[in-house]
Amino acid sequence: MEHEQHLALLGAIAQGDKKAFSALYQNTSKQLYAVSLKMLARKELAEEALQEAYVRIWHNASEYRVGKGTVLTWMISIVRYRALDILRYNKIRKEDELDESESFDHDAPEQVSDSEQLLLDKCLQQLDQSQRQAIYLAYFNGCSHQEVVKHLNNPLGTIKSWIRRGLTSLQSCLTS
The missing domain is CATH 1.10.1740.10 (RNA polymerase sigma factor, region 2, helix turn helix motif)
Structure with a gap:
């Protein structure tokens, strides 16, 4: 929907x-x-x-x-x-060195709420380990697909499939 x-x-x-x-x-x-x-x-x-x-x-x-x-x-x-x-x-x-005062502020109104973060964490935990690792590396750590390939030691097509299927699963979980 x-x-x-x-x-x-x-x-x-x-x-x-x-x-x-x-x-x-x-x-x-x-x-x-x-x-x-x-x-x-x-x-x-x-x-x-x-x-x-x-x-x-x-x-x-x-x-x-x-x-x-x-x-x-x-x-x-x-x-x-x-x-x-x-x-x-x-x-x-x-x-790339962070100042402690510029770190994540959980109380800021534009931030993701605690319940949304808990839901995201729960949905991430439901993914296969390979999908979860690939998504963390690509989306949360900012790695390129080639960097994910090197880190996980799998072919590019496999990495892309894990990410695509994982994102589809995440979207289903987050919207249900």
Whole structure:
């Protein structure tokens, strides 16, 4: 059901519908922010990645293809790639040391709620170990697919399948 709603909103966004964009943002921003924050660990960087991702979603809504996965998966990949860009930029600038005051703040209103985090953790634990490891490395640690291949010592096609099936399972678990 959620995928169909996202698909309809994305179609309207491709036609320039700002209300549809607002609705999609309201429906998905917490999930995308959680991915961004998990990868970047700094609130301001996570917010930057999220903002830039939504700009790309607005401009590229017509490029989404149904056969390539769900709308949410497509959006997560946009946030993930933007977060990876930020990580690479910060590594080049040697800004990857975190200040304790900039770490994850559980009380901030825009953060994922405790119940949402518990649900995500529960859903992650239901995945096969290989799927869970691949997703953690790719989405939470910011590893490229090639880095996941090296870390898990499996072929690229296998890694991509684990991630794709794991994300599908996660989405089912989170929306049930």
